[in-house]
Amino acid sequence: MGAIGYYLERAGIMTTGISLVRENTAALQPPRALWVPFPLGRPLGAPAQSEFQHRVIAAALDLLSAPRGPVMADFPEDAPGGEAGARVQACPVSFALADSSDVGWVSRLRSEVAQLADWYDLGQRRRGRTTFGLSGEQMEALVDYLGGLLDAPEGEVDLRRFKFALEDARTFYTEALTAQPGEHDPERVAQWVYGESELGRAIVALYQRFAGREETAQFARIVAPRQALGYSTGDEQLHTGSRDE
Amino acid sequence: MVRLSELPEYERQHLLAKNLPPLTPSAWRAPTKPLAQMRFALITTAGLHYRDADNFKFADASYRPLHVARDVNELVMSHSSVNFDRSGFIEDVNVVFPYDRFRELVKDGVIGGLSDVHYSFMGAGLLPQMYEASASQVAGMLMQDNVDAVFLTPV
Numbered sequence: 001m002g003a004i005g006y007y008l009e010r011a012g013i014m015t016t017g018i019s020l021v022r023e024n025t026a027a028l029q030p031p032r033a034l035w036v037p038f039p040l041g042r043p044l045g046a047p048a049q050s051e052f053q054h055r056v057i058a059a060a061l062d063l064l065s066a067p068r069g070p071v072m073a074d075f076p077e078d079a080p081g082g083e084a085g086a087r088v089q090a091c092p093v094s095f096a097l098a099d100s101s102d103v104g105w106v107s108r109l110r111s112e113v114a115q116l117a118d119w120y121d122l123g124q125r126r127r128g129r130t131t132f133g134l135s136g137e138q139m140e141a142l143v144d145y146l147g148g149l150l151d152a153p154e155g156e157v158d159l160r161r162f163k164f165a166l167e168d169a170r171t172f173y174t175e176a177l178t179a180q181p182g183e184h185d186p187e188r189v190a191q192w193v194y195g196e197s198e199l200g201r202a203i204v205a206l207y208q209r210f211a212g213r214e215e216t217a218q219f220a221r222i223v224a225p226r227q228a229l230g231y232s233t234g235d236e237q238l239h240t241g242s243r244d245e
Numbered sequence: 246m247v248r249l250s251e252l253p254e255y256e257r258q259h260l261l262a263k264n265l266p267p268l269t270p271s272a273w274r275a276p277t278k279p280l281a282q283m284r285f286a287l288i289t290t291a292g293l294h295y296r297d298a299d300n301f302k303f304a305d306a307s308y309r310p311l312h313v314a315r316d317v318n319e320l321v322m323s324h325s326s327v328n329f330d331r332s333g334f335i336e337d338v339n340v341v342f343p344y345d346r347f348r349e350l351v352k353d354g355v356i357g358g359l360s361d362v363h364y365s366f367m368g369a370g371l372l373p374q375m376y377e378a379s380a381s382q383v384a385g386m387l388m389q390d391n392v393d394a395v396f397l398t399p400v
Contacts (some may be wrong), residue, residue: 003373010272011384017397027264043328047337186330
């Protein structure tokens with residue numbers, strides 16, 4: 001982000017914007033940056049909180065009046081967590097029902113996706129949109145493909161097809177699990193996906209497959225989040241030194 | 246979040262490893278007009294694009310134009326990193342790409358105007374210098390569009 005700001009400013013265009021990792025921004029020193037104490041992935045803080053989002057933007061726009069730079073400021077508020085009554089506490093499905101070790105990955109994932117399908121549809125209706133669709137494939141075909149890679153783990157994998165199939169599967173699950181109206185804690189959603197679902201176990205298994213081969217070890221880092229590996233193994237050493245985004 | 250002191254050690258070390266020195270020589274465009282006369286564009290490094298555009302590659306310094314004549318609710322995200330929350334974007338595109346908020350600022354007269362074309366990069370896995378060519382191209386198009394200032398959002 002800091003690089004884009006630098007090159008635009010060098011060309012004569014003023015820039016201001018959000019910093020999510022203060023230490024990185026302080027080191028790179030882009031022309032103007034507002035550090036916000038929000039989760040990665042949420043530069044404006046929280047969804048459907050227009051007044052809060054406006055306060056963040058206003059604080060970043062204030063930096064444009066600084067006579068000289070680089071200038072960096074800290075946003076003083078944490079992201080709103082929603083009213084206690086508005087926060088969604090319960091997972092809409094019981095993943096334990098889908099878990100059966102006597103059938104293969106494809107069957108287990110199909111069963112889980114069938115449980116989630118109505119929730120995915122509900123989420124799409126409530127939001128009026130879906131962010132699914134990077135792979136160009138339907139969800140049923142995606143679970144057959146992803147589960148098949150674990151049921152029959154030989155052969156080469158088309159990494160690009162695999163990556164976007166996985167991203168669509170993750171999106172399908174996230175949209176289904178957050179279909180209910182209300183405030184969803186991103187950490188709780190991640191816990192449902194990676195700590196409880198069959199898909200989460202599949203992602204970790206696929207990560208291990210890629211990480212175990214020299215030629216795909218780098219790729220493994222964009223398969224499973226460090227957080228998911230922590231849920232599955234508790235081994236922090238797995239994550240140390242990885243570098244992606 | 247994201248206060249490094251509150252993160253697990255592996256996450257803290259991962260993020261600190263990304264500290265890089267400033268680009269040189271320093272760049273600074275001083276303000277020449279009040280906010281209410283400035284025309285804005287939005288740029289995100291969230292890897293957003295419309296479904297019919299190419300997905301970003303795993304490490305990719307290219308950009309995608311985001312034409313707002315289309316519905317920004319149709320934007321999808323092909324960012325390669327898996328280490329950030331996507332549920333906020335799923336719920337509300339403005340969490341990452343605050344287009345509705347900036348339209349409201351134009352309506353309220355807080356800013357002077359908003360471009361019809363915005364831009365998306367994917368901030369992942371590349372050194373800052375790798376963005377020089379594509380960011381300079383975008384700068385040229387923004388100048389042509391009389392954009393005075395850009396609001397930047399990472400993920």
